[in-house]
Amino acid sequence: xxxxxxxxxxxxxxxxxxxxxxxxxxxxxxxxxxxxxxxxxxxxxxxxxxxxxxxxxxxxxxxxxxxxxxxxxxxxxxxxxxxxxxxxxxxxxxxxxxxxxxxxxxxxxxxxxxxxxxxxxxxxxxxxxxxxxxxxxxxxxxxxxxxxxxxxxxxxxxx
Ligand SMILES: CC(C)(COP(=O)(O)OP(=O)(O)OC[C@H]1O[C@@H](n2cnc3c(N)ncnc32)[C@H](O)[C@@H]1OP(=O)(O)O)[C@@H](O)C(=O)NCCC(=O)NCCS
Numbered sequence: 404x405x406x407x408x409x410x411x412x413x414x415x416x417x418x419x420x421x422x423x424x425x426x427x428x429x430x431x432x433x434x435x436x437x438x439x440x441x442x443x444x445x446x447x448x449x450x451x452x453x454x455x456x457x458x459x460x461x462x463x464x465x466x467x468x469x470x471x472x473x474x475x476x477x478x479x480x481x482x483x484x485x486x487x488x489x490x491x492x493x494x495x496x497x498x499x500x501x502x503x504x505x506x507x508x509x510x511x512x513x514x515x516x517x518x519x520x521x522x523x524x525x526x527x528x529x530x531x532x533x534x535x536x537x538x539x540x541x542x543x544x545x546x547x548x549x550x551x552x553x554x555x556x557x558x559x560x561x562x
Contacts, residue, residue, distance in 0.1 A: 405501045408456040408468065415465050416456055417446055423484035431515045432555050441482075452547070454481050457502060459494045467494040471502045474545045478506040479513070483521070499528055509561065513546060516557045530559035 408416060417439075424440035450456070454472045458465040467485035471478060480502060485494045503510060512530060514521045522532060533541065538558045542548060548556070 404460045405457055405498060406460060408458045408465075412456070412458060412465065413443075413446070415458070416468050417441070417443055419465065419468050419486055420446065420482060420484050422487055425487065426520070427515060427518065430517050432517070432551075435515075435552065435555060449482065456482070457498060459485075459498055467498055469495075469498040469502055471505060473506070473508065476508060477545060478508045478510050479545060480510060481513075483512075495524060496528065499525075511541060511545060512559045513542060513548075513556050514559070516555055522557065522559065525559045529562050531562045532557045532559050 420441050421439040427440065428436055428438075449470070452472070453474075454470040456468050456470045459467040466489040469483045470481035472481050473479075480499065483495060483498070485498075510530075512525055514525070516522075526532075532538070538556065539553055541558045542553045542556060546553075
């Protein structure tokens with residue numbers, strides 16, 4: 404079942420992000436990695452900026468989460484994370500398909516350039532990475548991330 408997360412799910416979202424983000428350890432640039440990957444304060448900030456999290460729930464346990472955020476004229480898919488033990492079962496795909504149906508706006512997805520599995524996952528769903536120049540332009544326009552993260556990220560758009 405896919406449902407919108409609420410305040411009571413905060414700790415679960417936090418836990419899933421920081422479990423799933425361990426996939427980045429040793430892969431993304433060392434100066435971008437920290438543990439926990441996302442602090443509670445950062446997560447709270449993201450929610451206050453309009454990121455709405457949806458969760459995939461099975462037997463009353465959330466196994467994956469994905470955020471959606473309308474910014475200006477586009478919709479961003481933010482913070483896609485499936486528990487390490489629950490990967491490759493189609494949970495990420497179901498969440499992505501669900502969120503895509505929720506918007507008529509162009510969808511943009513940003514991820515680490517080094518997260519090849521994530522890029523492949525989005526490509527399988529019909530998204531394509533844009534050029535370096537366009538990535539930089541889009542990240543500066545629609546995201547609020549440090550310049551160093553701009554350099555090390557890629558943006559994918561619907562094909
Ligand atoms: C990226 C991520 C969210 C995808 O979630 P997921 O639930 O593992 O995704 P799915 O299971 O839908 O798809 C992943 C793979 O499993 C395969 N798959 C889908 N359903 C399947 C099933 N029922 N049985 C077996 N394999 C399946 C898919 O074909 C896909 O294959 P690929 O690796 O060749 O692309 C997840 O891997 C994750 O949390 N990664 C770490 C954090 C991260 O990189 N997040 C992205 C940030 S933007």
